């Protein structure tokens with residue numbers, strides 16, 4: 001069952017973290033919320049480099065959707081969009097598929113994209129949309145159906161709006177396996193959410209309010225301790241979650257937990273060591289004294305001979 005196992009890791013200074021293992025499937029009720037937060041944690045550090053942030057949504061005509069039930073098609077469409085945007089000079093691109101819309105349980109794949117784009121004059125924007133339409137839908141099909149891709153584009157510099165978009169794009173849309181069991185099977189192992197471009201810049205904006213928790217979660221997503229930034233070395237084998245629960249875990253978010261150290265903290269360790277050393281010294285002294293006594297007895301015995 002999802003969430004029944006956990007990995008425990010430790011930093012070199014003895015700080016312990018537990019990571020409850022989730023399946024990450026969009027329709028899994030057990031881990032849906034936590035997997036969503038993990039997706040945000042995995043991408044937020046890079047998206048903090050994007051200001052202003054452009055956000056596009058590309059919707060496909062109903063007639064084309066049956067052809068989009070193949071994960072390889074979805075992957076190729078995403079790749080084509082990313083390389084088109086790269087050719088047009090965008091440096092930072094992230095895209096992710098939604099499989100269903102908000103209000104319907106009918107398959108409705110649409111491609112979300114973030115890019116380092118701001119305001120586009122109307123001419124440039126319609127030129128960009130035309131380019132995307134030509135790249136993602138063969139003109140013969142557009143003519144045959146008399147329909148084309150619907151593309152929405154917006155941009156912002158507002159941190160709250162950016163974060164709202166990030167949460168919206170990373171959210172699960174395939175909420176019930178029963179909506180499309182066959183598609184669910186085909187999507188096993190599908191890598192949704194892909195980056196393109198270069199991502200080495202310093203952050204250009206900051207998380208605000210309760211979204212600040214994602215700073216710590218982003219560090220955990222990179223395998224680092226959320227406070228000290230030390231790398232966490234994970235055990236090779238997972239443990240049953242119940243065994244981790246017995247160690248008083250504190251939830252940091254997204255099913256990451258901090259655990260109390262197994263070793264006592266250094267101050268206490270010093271105390272214990274001192275006490276232990278004192279005890280050993282006294283024992284040693286007693287041993288030496290008894291040896292000396294024995295020696296004297298033996299020597300005394302010798303003298304009797």
Ligand SMILES: [Zn+2]
Pocket residue numbers: 002003022023024025028029030031032
């Ligand atoms: Zn799950």
